[in-house]
Amino acid sequence: MDTMAVSQTQQAVANIERLAALERYDILDTPAEPAFDRVARLVRLIFDVETSLVTMIDAHRQWYKAALGTPLSQVPVRDSFCQHALLSPRALVVPDATLDPRFSANPHVTAPNGVRFYAGMPLVTEDGQTIGTICAIDRSPRDFSDRETAILEELAQVVMSELELRLLATSDGLTGLATRRAFKAEADKHVALARRHRSQLSVLTFDIDHFKRINDLYGHAGGDMVLKAIAQAAQTGLRKSDLLGRLGGEEFAAVLPDADGPAAMAVAEKLRLAFRMLDFPGSRPPIRVSASFGVATLDPGRDDLESVLLKADEALYEAKRAGRNLTMAWRGTTTATVAEKIDRRRVLKAGRLVFNDRKSVIDCTVRALWERGAEVQVASSADIPEAITLELLSSGNAWDAAIVQRRPNSVELAFR
Known part of the structure; x- marks a missing residue:
């Protein structure tokens, strides 16, 4: 060598x-x-x-x-x-x-x-x-x-x-909710149980609308007061068996075991209306809070935690694009989950996308792998052609692939 x-x-x-x-x-x-x-x-x-x-x-x-x-x-x-x-x-x-x-x-x-x-x-x-x-x-x-x-x-x-x-840390110092890491660890257990027993499970993701404006107008103390109030209202509106966590900033998520889509939508709407009713005495002008929600239901034969969270996030972004202060269910119009992803592994690996007769190479980060595909992050997906080769630098493996889902900074690949 x-x-x-x-x-x-x-x-x-x-x-x-x-x-x-x-x-x-x-x-x-x-x-x-x-x-x-x-x-x-x-x-x-x-x-x-x-x-x-x-x-x-x-x-x-x-x-x-x-x-x-x-x-x-x-x-x-x-x-x-x-x-x-x-x-x-x-x-x-x-x-x-x-x-x-x-x-x-x-x-x-x-x-x-x-x-x-x-x-x-x-x-x-x-x-x-x-x-x-x-x-x-x-x-x-x-x-x-x-x-x-x-x-x-x-x-x-x-x-x-x-x-x-x-x-x-397992609990967030401000709200007392599960931290991002602790939430995901516990949520993984709920998802594994639901998959094993083919039982119902739904996920909510929500964040506070225009939270930066609240911080700018009322200061970080005002923002902290809103975050604590949202956390308390969400805990009050959920069952003891539900899992609630703060994923960071103004973003939250909840896992609802034994809840189908309609039941989860009802819970999300209840929380959304409860947030609108929150009162903050002494704030001038009065603080008014709203949140946008995304709802997704686990497919036990196809989903893992990452994919069902991704579906809920896509629904949340749709709610924001539609005007905020809304609850949206995942419509199934993307390929966030497919049957072949049952063996999906979350990874963080160096890769590159090769095309144009190997004249063009784009560095990427591989975030998930399964038998017939991968999810990779890129600086921009705009100029990547539909047919490419993914090379995994750590192993030397390479797969010819086609893009089946394109987002601004990521692509989902199906191996050919």
């Missing part, structure tokens, strides 16, 4: 271990959270920079868990400064990107009013895996002292401590 092949093999193994470490935290694509937003604010205040980020890096993108000073929520990893953070556990400081040959041609640098200064500290797990970065960015060149580097390192440790605490 030549030197280049050995290097590629070592890199693939390192990537497998890094993605496995990232998956443990179940942080990707979760809503904004105050703890991480606070760190981003501190970066701006301490270093007086225009942009601050707390990011996670999967196989194809740098995703922003918290971001100030940019409208973006993610960038392809190939265009990110932070891809270099994967190569070293130390801080990466670039005083003037136009003078650095690694970055002078980067699109974020060459753009009008592009990046000049960058300082990034890797987020490193206890077992030495880099899963993301904390960044300070500005459009003007500047120096960064050893003292400032040490402060950025401490802030990175704050982020990692928060991630570790999330692993230990």
Whole structure:
């Protein structure tokens, strides 16, 4: 085996271990959270920079868990400064990107009013895996002292401590509901039982409409008051056998064992109306709250927890598109679940999509695999043709495939 092949093999193994470490935290694509937003604010205040980020890096993108000073929520990893953070556990400081040959041609640098200064500290797990970065960015060149580097390192440790605490916590500190991780662990048991006995089970997902406006108008204390009231009203409206969790931010989910579609719709409507009746004495102008709901029923022969949650989310997004303050049932108009997915495995693996006689390659992150298909995330699905090849870098496996479901940042594939 030549030197280049050995290097590629070592890199693939390192990537497998890094993605496995990232998956443990179940942080990707979760809503904004105050703890991480606070760190981003501190970066701006301490270093007086225009942009601050707390990011996670999967196989194809740098995703922003918290971001100030940019409208973006993610960038392809190939265009990110932070891809270099994967190569070293130390801080990466670039005083003037136009003078650095690694970055002078980067699109974020060459753009009008592009990046000049960058300082990034890797987020490193206890077992030495880099899963993301904390960044300070500005459009003007500047120096960064050893003292400032040490402060950025401490802030990175704050982020990692928060991630570790999330692993230990089973109840949300604000609402008392199950955390995202604890909810999914318990929900998996309910789904497994329903599948085993072919019994009814439904899922509700809901979030508070225009929650950002509430925070902007009444402050975070007002937002926290609304979240606690919503949690209490939802608990009151559900049975003791139902499972309720806060998935993050203003997003919630409930599992209703032994509930068919009509029963679940009735429960969702009851909660939606209860939220509209909530009163917040002393708020000026008076706080009025509404929520949008998505409802999906488990198909015991086809669904797992991830697919039934996806169906409920699709119904929730439909409710929002239709005007909010609505309850929608999943209409079965997408391929979120098919019979072949009975063996679906949730994964986080590096892959690539190959097409155009292997002249075109797009990096992707494989999020689920089953015998006859896969779900993969991409920076954009817009220019991907219907017929492609999926290559799994960790194993060398490759499948010719066709796109059966296309979303803005993901595609679902059927192997041919």
